[in-house]
Amino acid sequence: MPSKTDGGHQGSDPRDPVPDLKTKRGPARSYIVTEPPKTLVETRTPTSSKEKLVIAALVVIAATVRLYGLSRPDSVVFDEVHFGGFASKYIKGIFFMDVHPPLAKMLFAAVGSIAGFRGDFDFEAIGDKYPESTPFFFMRLFPSVLGIITVLLMYLTLRSSGVRIPIAFAASLCFAVENSFVTISRYILLDSPLLFFIASAAYAFKKYELYPQGSWPSLKALLGAGISLGMAVSSKWVGLFTVAWIGLLCVWRLWFMIGDLSKPVSKTFVEAVRKLVFLLGIPTILYLAFFYVHFDTLTVYSDGAGFFSSAFRTSLKGNTIPKDILADVGIGSVVSIRHIATMGGYLHSHDHMLEKGSQQQQITLYPHLDGNNDWLIELRDEPNTAVSSFEGLTDGTAIRLKHVSTQRRLHSHDHKAPVSESADWQKEVSGYGFEGFEGDANDDWIVEIDQAASAPGEARARVKALETKFRLKHPLMNCHLFSHEVKLPKWGFEQQEVTCASQGKEHLTLWYIEGNSHPFLPEDAERVSYKTPGFFAKLIESHQKMWHINKNLVEPHIYESKPHSWPFLLRGINYWGHDHRNVYLLGNPIVWWSVTAFIGLFGLIVAYELISWQLGYKILQDPKVVNFHVQTIHYLLGFALHYAPSFLMGRQLFLHHYLAAYYFGILALAHALEVGVTYTLRRREIYGYAIVSAMVAGTAYFFLSYRPLIYGTPWTKDLCEKSQWLSGWDYPCGNYLSSYEDYEKYDREQAEEALKPATTAASSIVQNVSERSLQPADEDELDVDAIMASPGLKKFVDQNGNEIPADVVRDVLGNGGSVVSVEHRSHTDIL
Numbered sequence: 090m091p092s093k094t095d096g097g098h099q100g101s102d103p104r105d106p107v108p109d110l111k112t113k114r115g116p117a118r119s120y121i122v123t124e125p126p127k128t129l130v131e132t133r134t135p136t137s138s139k140e141k142l143v144i145a146a147l148v149v150i151a152a153t154v155r156l157y158g159l160s161r162p163d164s165v166v167f168d169e170v171h172f173g174g175f176a177s178k179y180i181k182g183i184f185f186m187d188v189h190p191p192l193a194k195m196l197f198a199a200v201g202s203i204a205g206f207r208g209d210f211d212f213e214a215i216g217d218k219y220p221e222s223t224p225f226f227f228m229r230l231f232p233s234v235l236g237i238i239t240v241l242l243m244y245l246t247l248r249s250s251g252v253r254i255p256i257a258f259a260a261s262l263c264f265a266v267e268n269s270f271v272t273i274s275r276y277i278l279l280d281s282p283l284l285f286f287i288a289s290a291a292y293a294f295k296k297y298e299l300y301p302q303g304s305w306p307s308l309k310a311l312l313g314a315g316i317s318l319g320m321a322v323s324s325k326w327v328g329l330f331t332v333a334w335i336g337l338l339c340v341w342r343l344w345f346m347i348g349d350l351s352k353p354v355s356k357t358f359v360e361a362v363r364k365l366v367f368l369l370g371i372p373t374i375l376y377l378a379f380f381y382v383h384f385d386t387l388t389v390y391s392d393g394a395g396f397f398s399s400a401f402r403t404s405l406k407g408n409t410i411p412k413d414i415l416a417d418v419g420i421g422s423v424v425s426i427r428h429i430a431t432m433g434g435y436l437h438s439h440d441h442m443l444e445k446g447s448q449q450q451q452i453t454l455y456p457h458l459d460g461n462n463d464w465l466i467e468l469r470d471e472p473n474t475a476v477s478s479f480e481g482l483t484d485g486t487a488i489r490l491k492h493v494s495t496q497r498r499l500h501s502h503d504h505k506a507p508v509s510e511s512a513d514w515q516k517e518v519s520g521y522g523f524e525g526f527e528g529d530a531n532d533d534w535i536v537e538i539d540q541a542a543s544a545p546g547e548a549r550a551r552v553k554a555l556e557t558k559f560r561l562k563h564p565l566m567n568c569h570l571f572s573h574e575v576k577l578p579k580w581g582f583e584q585q586e587v588t589c590a591s592q593g594k595e596h597l598t599l600w601y602i603e604g605n606s607h608p609f610l611p612e613d614a615e616r617v618s619y620k621t622p623g624f625f626a627k628l629i630e631s632h633q634k635m636w637h638i639n640k641n642l643v644e645p646h647i648y649e650s651k652p653h654s655w656p657f658l659l660r661g662i663n664y665w666g667h668d669h670r671n672v673y674l675l676g677n678p679i680v681w682w683s684v685t686a687f688i689g690l691f692g693l694i695v696a697y698e699l700i701s702w703q704l705g706y707k708i709l710q711d712p713k714v715v716n717f718h719v720q721t722i723h724y725l726l727g728f729a730l731h732y733a734p735s736f737l738m739g740r741q742l743f744l745h746h747y748l749a750a751y752y753f754g755i756l757a758l759a760h761a762l763e764v765g766v767t768y769t770l771r772r773r774e775i776y777g778y779a780i781v782s783a784m785v786a787g788t789a790y791f792f793l794s795y796r797p798l799i800y801g802t803p804w805t806k807d808l809c810e811k812s813q814w815l816s817g818w819d820y821p822c823g824n825y826l827s828s829y830e831d832y833e834k835y836d837r838e839q840a841e842e843a844l845k846p847a848t849t850a851a852s853s854i855v856q857n858v859s860e861r862s863l864q865p866a867d868e869d870e871l872d873v874d875a876i877m878a879s880p881g882l883k884k885f886v887d888q889n890g891n892e893i894p895a896d897v898v899r900d901v902l903g904n905g906g907s908v909v910s911v912e913h914r915s916h917t918d919i920l
Contacts, residue, residue, distance in 0.1 A: 107251045130300065185387065249295040319373070414555065420482070438450055455584055468486075571587070656681075
C-alpha cells in the first residue's frame with residue numbers, strides 16, 4: 090500500500106479527513122506509526138461556520154420530529170407502566186424490584202420531581218389517563234432531548250471516524266427520522282437514555298483516537314468515554330456489551346502500539362494502565378455509587394421487597410420481619426419454615442384443595458408473612474400429645490408437622506406432583522387429616538441438619554432458628570421436602586409448588602426456621618435476629634435476584650419476537666391504542682434493510698479480498714479504503730457484540746432489544762456510503778450523491794407516511810391496510826376510522842361528552858347508588874369532606890372515568906351529607 094516513510098505527509102487535499110497511513114523503516118521491518126497526524130483533529134472536528142449551520146439544521150430537524158405532539162397520547166403508553174411507576178416510587182421512597190440497574194429510572198424520577206410530580210399517580214395500566222398533577226410532558230421531554238443529542242452524537246462520531254460532512258449529515262438525517270428511534274425517544278422508557286450513553290461512549294472513544302497518546306485532550310476524551318460507559322451500564326446491563334466493544338478496540342490499538350518501534354514499551358504499558366483505570370475503574374465506581382443512592386432512597390417497605398431475603402428486608406422501614414426470635418426449636422414449637430434457594434418464601438397451607446391427584450389440601454410456598462405459615466412440631470410417636478417441657482430438635486429426630494389453622498398434617502404419598510406430574514422423581518405433598526386424628530406413616534418426616542450450610546457451633550448439633558439449615562426427609566417415600574420455580578395454576582392462587590423429591594438439586598431441599606414460639610421456654614431464653622446487611626451484601630443479593638428474575642421472564646408475549654427476525658424487521662410492538670389511534674414501534678425499512686444488506690455485502694467483500702490477496706493481488710492500496718475497512722470493522726464489531734448475546738437469552742425478547750446493535754449498524758452503513766462516493770464513484774461523484782439523496786428521500790417519505798404510528802394521530806383504515814407490507818406488521822388497522830371526517834365527528838362527540846355539566850353526572854351516579862345498581866365495596870357511609878381530607882384520595886370520578894369536582898358532589902349530596910359507600914381503588918374513589 091502507498092505510504093510515506095520518515096515523516097510522511099497529509100494527502101493532497103489538506104481538508105481530507107483520511108490521511109495516508111504513516112510507516113517507518115525499522116532495523117528489521119517496517120512498522121506503522123500509531124501517533125495520529127497533528128492535522129487529523131482539525132479535519133475531523135467541526136470548526137467552520139458552514140458546518141455549524143449544518144449541525145444546527147440537523148438538530149432542528151431532530152427536535153421537530155421528537156418534540157411534535159409530545160403531550161399526546163395523554164395516557165400511559167407501553168412500559169411507561171413500569172418506568173413511570175418506578176419514578177413514582179423513587180419520589181415516595183417505596184422499595185421496588187426491577188431487573189435493570191437504577192440510573193435511568195432515577196433520572197426520570199428527578200425530572201418528574203423537579204417538574205412538581207409528588208408520586209401521586211401509579212402508572213397502573215396502559216391507557217390510564219394522566220391527571221393534571223402528573224407532569225408527564227416534562228418526563229417525556231427528558232428522553233426526547235436525549236434523543237435529539239444522540240442524533241448530534243452520531244454526526245460527530247462519523248466525523249471523528251473520517252466521514253465527510255455531506256455523508257455524515259445524510260446518515261445522521263436518516264437516523265433523525267428513523268421511526269423506531271423517534272418512537273422510543275418520546276416516551277418514559279429506558280431505551281433513549283441507554284442509547285444516549287452508548288452513543289456518548291462511542292463518540293468519546295473515537296475522539297480519543299484523534300489525539301496523541303497521553304495528551305490532555307486524549308485524557309479528557311478517555312475520561313468522557315469512561316463516564317459514559319458507567320452511565321450506560323448503570324441504566325441497563327446492555328451497557329456491558331459497550332464496555333466489551335471499547336475494550337476490544339483498546340486491545341486492537343495496543344496491539345499496533347506494541348509493534349510501533351518508535352514508542353518505548355514503558356509508554357505503551359502506561360497507556361494500558363490508563364485505559365484500565367478510565368474505562369473499567371470509573372464505570373465501576375459510578376455503578377456502585379448509583380446503587381448506593383438507589384438503596385439510600387428506597388427505604389420504605391413494600392410488597393416489592395418480597396423478592397428478597399428476610400435479612401435484606403430488615404433494612405427497610407415498616408418491615409414486619411420477626412425480631413428477637415426464640416433461638417431454640419423443639420417439640421411443641423409453633424414455627425414458620427422458610428425455603429432458602431427460591432423466592433417462594435414460607436411453607437404454607439390454606440383451606441383449599443388440590444384439583445389434581447389426591448385432591449387433598451394444598452401445600453405451597455407463600456412469600457408474605459401470614460398465619461397460614463404456622464406449623465406445630467410434634468414428635469412422631471406422640472401425636473396430639475401436649476408437651477410439658479422443652480425437648481430440642483436434633484439431627485435425625487422424627488417429627489410430624491401440623492398446620493395450626495386447619496389441623497391437617499404435612500403429608501406425602503405416591504401421587505404425582507400437581508404441576509410437575511411428568512417428573513417421576515417428584516411426589517405430591519398435601520395437607521391431610523382432621524382435628525383429633527393421630528395421622529399415619531405418610532405424615533412422618535426426619536430432620537437432617539446440613540452441617541456445611543448451618544452456622545458453626547450449636548446450630549450444627551440441634552435446630553436453632555435462623556442459623557440451622559436442614560432437610561426434611563420422608564422415610565416412607567425416601568424423598569425430601571422440595572420446592573422450585575414452578576407455580577400452581579389459578580386454582581392454586583399461582584403460589585409456588587411444593588413436592589417431595591428423590592432427586593433434583595440439593596440446595597432446593599434446604600429450609601430454616603424463622604418464626605418460633607414455645608410454651609415452656611422462659612422469657613430470658615436465648616433470642617436471635619437477622620443481621621441487617623451492609624451495602625455490598627445488599628448489592629450482591631440484588632444482582633442475584635435481578636439475574637434470576639431476568640432469565641426467568643419466559644412467559645410468552647403477544648408482541649415478542651426472536652433475534653433472527655430483527656434484521657429483517659418482520660414485526661413490531663404495539664405500544665398503545667385508544668380513541669381509534671395507535672402507537673406502534675416499527676423501524677424504517679429503508680435504513681433498516683440497507684444496514685442488513687450492507688452487513689451481508691461487507692462479508693462478501695472481505696471474503697473476495699482475502700481470496701485476491703492469496704492469489705497475489707494487491708488490496709487495500711488507498712487510505713480511504715483502509716479507513717473504510719478499519720472503521721467498518723470497529724462498528725460491525727459493536728453491532729455483533731450488542732446483537733449476538735440475544736441468541737443466548739432464553740427470556741422473552743422484543744424488537745427494541747435490537748436498537749443498540751442497529752445504531753452501530755447505521756454507523757457502519759455511513760462509512761459504506763462515504764467510500765462509495767469518495768472512492769468507488771470518485772469519477773462520478775454526482776451519481777454517488779444521487780444514490781445517497783434517494784436513500785434520504787425514501788427514509789423521509791416512509792417516516793412521513795407512517796408517522797401516525799409514532800404520534801398516535803388519526804389514520805384511515807384504508808391507508809393503514811395498504812401500509813402493511815409484511816404480515817408481521819400487525820398494528821390493528823381495524824381500530825382506525827374510515828375517513829378523517831369521521832375523526833372530526835368522533836372528536837367533536839367526545840368533546841361534547843366531556844363538557845356535560847358535572848352536576849348531571851354526579852346526580853346520575855348518586856341516583857344509581859340509591860337504586861343499588863352499583864355493587865358497593867362495603868356498607869359504610871362515607872363523608873365527602875372526610876374522603877377529600879384522607880391521604881392520597883384526591884378526586885371523585887364517575888363510572889366513565891370523568892372527574893366530578895368535590896363541591897359538585899357535596900352539593901348533590903346535600904351540602905356535606907353522606908352517600909352510601911364508595912368503591913376504593915388505590916388513589917381514586919368511584920361513586
